Amino acid sequence: MTYSIVARDPDTGELGVGSQSHFFGVGRLVGWAEAGVGAAATQAFVNVDYGPAAVAAMREGQPPDVIVDALTGADPLSRYRQLGVVDATGRAATFTGGSCAPHAAGLTGDGVAVQGNMLAAASVVPDMLAAYEDAKGPLADRMLAAMRAAEDAGGDVRGSQSAVLSVVSGVRGPTPWRQVLVDLRVDDHPDPIGELERLLPRQRAFDVIGGVIFEEGLMIGPYAGVTPEELAAKLAGLADASELLGPDNREADFWRAVLLARSGSADEARTLFADLFAYRPALREFLAGIGPLGFLPGTKEYL
Numbered sequence: 001m002t003y004s005i006v007a008r009d010p011d012t013g014e015l016g017v018g019s020q021s022h023f024f025g026v027g028r029l030v031g032w033a034e035a036g037v038g039a040a041a042t043q044a045f046v047n048v049d050y051g052p053a054a055v056a057a058m059r060e061g062q063p064p065d066v067i068v069d070a071l072t073g074a075d076p077l078s079r080y081r082q083l084g085v086v087d088a089t090g091r092a093a094t095f096t097g098g099s100c101a102p103h104a105a106g107l108t109g110d111g112v113a114v115q116g117n118m119l120a121a122a123s124v125v126p127d128m129l130a131a132y133e134d135a136k137g138p139l140a141d142r143m144l145a146a147m148r149a150a151e152d153a154g155g156d157v158r159g160s161q162s163a164v165l166s167v168v169s170g171v172r173g174p175t176p177w178r179q180v181l182v183d184l185r186v187d188d189h190p191d192p193i194g195e196l197e198r199l200l201p202r203q204r205a206f207d208v209i210g211g212v213i214f215e216e217g218l219m220i221g222p223y224a225g226v227t228p229e230e231l232a233a234k235l236a237g238l239a240d241a242s243e244l245l246g247p248d249n250r251e252a253d254f255w256r257a258v259l260l261a262r263s264g265s266a267d268e269a270r271t272l273f274a275d276l277f278a279y280r281p282a283l284r285e286f287l288a289g290i291g292p293l294g295f296l297p298g299t300k301e302y303l
Helices: 050-057 064-073 126-132 139-152 192-213 228-245 249-264 266-279 282-293
Strands: 002-008 015-021 031-034 039-042 082-086 092-094 107-108 112-116 162-168 180-186
Touching: 002 039, 002 082, 002 126, 002 139, 002 228, 015 031, 015 139, 015 192, 031 050, 031 249, 039 050, 039 107, 039 112, 050 082, 064 082, 064 092, 064 126, 064 266, 082 112, 092 112, 107 126, 112 139, 112 162, 126 139, 139 162, 139 192, 162 192, 180 192, 192 228, 192 249, 228 249, 266 282
Parallel strands: none
Antiparallel strands: 002 015, 002 112, 015 162, 031 039, 039 082, 082 092, 107 112, 162 180
């Protein structure tokens, strides 16, 4: 019911899983990953247990081919399953049971496994692998290029409905939930791959915003400990995020105005706030509400 990819970036160690299916909410079924450990995709007439079990086995140091053999060998219905696994060293394995609905296939490359079933054409899986291997840039972009190639080759024979794209850090540690770099799910959409392509840069824009508004000194509490270089980089990042988000989403502009005011650029802040209040008058009340919380002493001069 699905095509998927699991991959490891050889330069950063990042691990990822991506999938598309004509099934609602494929992200809650197919993809499993843990920072510095590995990633797995379980699909076809899916046994969801394969996913967390594969990650747990990789955490113990077992290689992907052994994991795949063990999980499928213990499952009396494995002939209806598919499983792709890649670990933190780049070892990869894939399995396609003999009773998976055609077209069905799986391939591995250097640090990557791709698999699919119920596909519109036999070329879907090899096109996925070729697109991934030819793509440049961050791991998420290369995986998304692979899924776009799969879709362009025909994708799921039943059509498109949901998709998931997840990337975690290559660093293994005690708080893996802090090392989730990309976590995008499209549960019900006529073009889920197109939606992932739209959402990925927006997540990155909001990562920039979060890197400002969640930081003590920079935005939370008294303005302190911020170097001129850091301030310039944060303001430039917010400006870039604003351009990407477009005129209908002024989140980056609002916090850029607050940061300008906090850092002493009152005239620039005042001009930007005036533009924001004209765009959305309720932002004036919002600023008045957060000022006394320590975000912007002297808020009244900007209202």
